[in-house]
Amino acid sequence: MLRYKLFLLLSFFVFVVGIDLNGQEYLTFVYASDCHYGLTREFRGYEASSEEVNAAMIEAIRQLSETDMPLDGGVLQGKRIQGLDFIVNGGDIANRMEDGVQTATESWRQFSKAWLSEPLAYDDEGNVTPIYILAGNHDISNAIGYTKPLYPKTDAECAAQIYNYTMQPTEPISADEFDNTVHKIKFYKIIDGIGFAFCGMWLDFSTRQWLNDVICDTVPTIVFTHDEPDIEAKHLINPHRGHRITSRHGFENLVADTSSVLSQGETAVAEHRQLANFLSNHPTIKAYFHGNTNYNEFYIWHGPDNNIKIPVFRVDSPMKGEYSAFDERLLSFQVVVIDLEEKRMTVRECLWNTDNSPIAWGASSTIEL
Numbered sequence: 001m002l003r004y005k006l007f008l009l010l011s012f013f014v015f016v017v018g019i020d021l022n023g024q025e026y027l028t029f030v031y032a033s034d035c036h037y038g039l040t041r042e043f044r045g046y047e048a049s050s051e052e053v054n055a056a057m058i059e060a061i062r063q064l065s066e067t068d069m070p071l072d073g074g075v076l077q078g079k080r081i082q083g084l085d086f087i088v089n090g091g092d093i094a095n096r097m098e099d100g101v102q103t104a105t106e107s108w109r110q111f112s113k114a115w116l117s118e119p120l121a122y123d124d125e126g127n128v129t130p131i132y133i134l135a136g137n138h139d140i141s142n143a144i145g146y147t148k149p150l151y152p153k154t155d156a157e158c159a160a161q162i163y164n165y166t167m168q169p170t171e172p173i174s175a176d177e178f179d180n181t182v183h184k185i186k187f188y189k190i191i192d193g194i195g196f197a198f199c200g201m202w203l204d205f206s207t208r209q210w211l212n213d214v215i216c217d218t219v220p221t222i223v224f225t226h227d228e229p230d231i232e233a234k235h236l237i238n239p240h241r242g243h244r245i246t247s248r249h250g251f252e253n254l255v256a257d258t259s260s261v262l263s264q265g266e267t268a269v270a271e272h273r274q275l276a277n278f279l280s281n282h283p284t285i286k287a288y289f290h291g292n293t294n295y296n297e298f299y300i301w302h303g304p305d306n307n308i309k310i311p312v313f314r315v316d317s318p319m320k321g322e323y324s325a326f327d328e329r330l331l332s333f334q335v336v337v338i339d340l341e342e343k344r345m346t347v348r349e350c351l352w353n354t355d356n357s358p359i360a361w362g363a364s365s366t367i368e369l
Helices: 001-016 051-067 102-118 137-144 157-167 205-214 269-281
Strands: 026-032 038-042 046-049 086-091 131-133 187-191 195-198 221-224 287-291 297-301 309-316 332-339 344-350 361-367
Touching: 026 051, 038 051, 046 051, 046 131, 051 102, 051 332, 102 137, 131 157, 137 157, 205 269, 287 361, 309 361
Parallel strands: 026 086, 086 131, 195 221, 221 287, 287 309
Antiparallel strands: 026 332, 038 046, 187 195, 297 309, 332 344, 344 361
């Protein structure tokens, strides 16, 4: 009887503090992006709204606590997912308000009802899993205007509420007060000895300056932005006279850097080089997560001069996936597990709409932190 009571006590301890029977501790989170509320897509046999598709993805996130990791050689392979320490949503909460698309205000209402009104998950100790949200190019374009007509011309509600939710300012800002040059997501948090840097659209020069000041150079750090490291030139500030958002030039003025190229169709090599140099000077930045281009991919970014090697994790979109838009069995988000003792991280593609629904496992990648 005593042996049985000791076993129960040990089992309780293992569950509550998030360790396995070998005493190792882990950190687990979900990464998703590009919800694009306001769109519809073919889904499960009919034209479904973004509310319906995102609700199905959220249900899959909730079912992770009943799911075993795959036998893929990664961290916690074959083990049950006990809880989620946090969730990251990488932006483009709203779709851009082009002809026929709902307002950013309505998209934020739908998103907050689905993602924020009740817990999506819990951690190992039964605490509600926090969510960190970035702003994407669609969210910001809705707030500041775009190179093509929007209806209405601007609506900053979604961008302002993303800022309020993640940054938690003492005085929340209103949509009328939103200023994209000021109200950027710049949030750095150390969790269990791992640094997490939530950096809005991209690591532009102002964000690099901020991160340089706050980053802990003795702590491995993981970066999240909406855009990929090799940002598209069109997201930079218009380099032409007046620096305005115009249909003629096509630059969207989303980040702090003025484009070094005069055409938005060119490659912004100088900006890519500046980011590569920054990452090279901060070797404790071990991984980079992004959305925007909407498909699952694990790759190494070498920079334009092939002088760095940083693991990058690109995530799919439930509404605009480059491949999952045409084959919904490829719809996915990412489940990430970090071994805090060995400083190893495994990123897994979680396929949430396959014939083996609700959850199947796709690609995985394990790196050293």
